[in-house]
Amino acid sequence: MRELSVDHLHGVKYLKKTDVDLIFDTALNFKEVINRPIKKVPTLRDITIANLFFENSTRTKISFELAQKRLGADVINFSSSSSSVNKGESLIDTVNNILAMKVDMIVLRHPNPGSSILLSKHTESCIINAGDGTHEHPTQALLDSFSLFEKFGSLKGKNILIVGDILHSRVALSNLYLLNLLGANIKISCPFSLVPKDIEKLNASVEPDIYKALRWCDAVNVLRVQRERMIKSYFPNNREYSMLFGLDVKKISSIKKDILILHPGPINRGVEITSDIVESNNSIILEQVENGVAIRMAIMYLLASKLNFSINE
């Protein structure tokens, strides 16, 4: 019997290769479950999960909630915009009030890096990081690599390119950790102003020529330009960015080979990727969405199995 080495999912950084293998194997089982005529299992019927979103989210929140409902869990949703946070309540007070209602697991999205780790030190619930500022977004990276794992069988030795706003992207950081763990070769391609310092420590090399980078890779993960996190201008304008780094038919057809195209969403069509590439046969963007539910079901199932069970007599 295998089990996760961690009690919370703060980030990919804290996972071992065996954890990822277990998550992928379990996600394969859940992918079969969500394609059955009746897509629900009762496994987490005695678990209550709170989705605490202190930052906007559409797809991640829906994906988590659907995964929780498919697992039979009870779900409560919280968003900071309609809560007492606006009245000055702290994160820990807010969460402890919610936990007093007997919540077993928390899915947390928060603008501050490290918030899920902080919270786990002040509560007894299991915490899943659904994005903490510019730090990590582990479930997104896991579903990205799971989508590639389904196509390639193994990522060992595969050439994976990440294009876009690497500097502000928690998806990029989680992906860099995970691709290293899985033995992939990694390159990034973006304006030099969006390259994080010490990127080479994550075994990623920078290729500013998008044509060269695309010719090198087996799959490309296209990331959104995160204007909302930019406190200054990192490139002149969207048009120039799109010409140099945006994926379009001209660039893709020039490489004369098939590569897989991923995008975690939300997509800014016409900026980092054009509509015809999003909808092309090489795009696995919608498969990522489906795999997101399976991966999140797997993670919550595996973490919930480590929660103590007791019936008060």
Next chain:
Amino acid sequence: MPKKILLDSKKINLILSRLVYELIENHKDFQDTVLIGLQPRGIYLFNEILKVFKAHHPNIKIKSGILDFTFFRDDFRRSEKTLSANSTKINFTVENKRIVFIDDVLFTGRSIKAAMSAIDSYGRPKSIELLVLIDRRFKREIPIEANYYGTKIDTFKGDKVKVVWDDKPINNKVFIES
């Protein structure tokens, strides 16, 4: 721990033939019948049953699948280790079908209860039957019985019944560890 052989390969082969004849007697042309092997251990017996059909009754077309019921088990979070799931391969619905579950050992009955819940994900079957190689009688924790069985045995709670399916069929056997 002392081991006692309950069945050798010769006896197992005789039982397999008998079980297949019993199935044919009750299901005739298998028009509406589906054989479902239960993960993880029932798959071996399931494959052996299919082999007998193919070798000795090739005219009977069998519809079959493999079911994992891990996510329907009632001991989630009650055992020390994580329950690991296995693959399910059922690419059809079972609405109005006559299901035959195939498992190696019937013990407490809880696995079969979970499997009965799990199969509902594929529709409402007309009926469900159970075929097992070994029936550890008097050890049931819920009211479930086999419709077809290889042999019934009496055991103590701590006994372990092991069914060995070897690459060489001559080495197939069932033994009990006390």
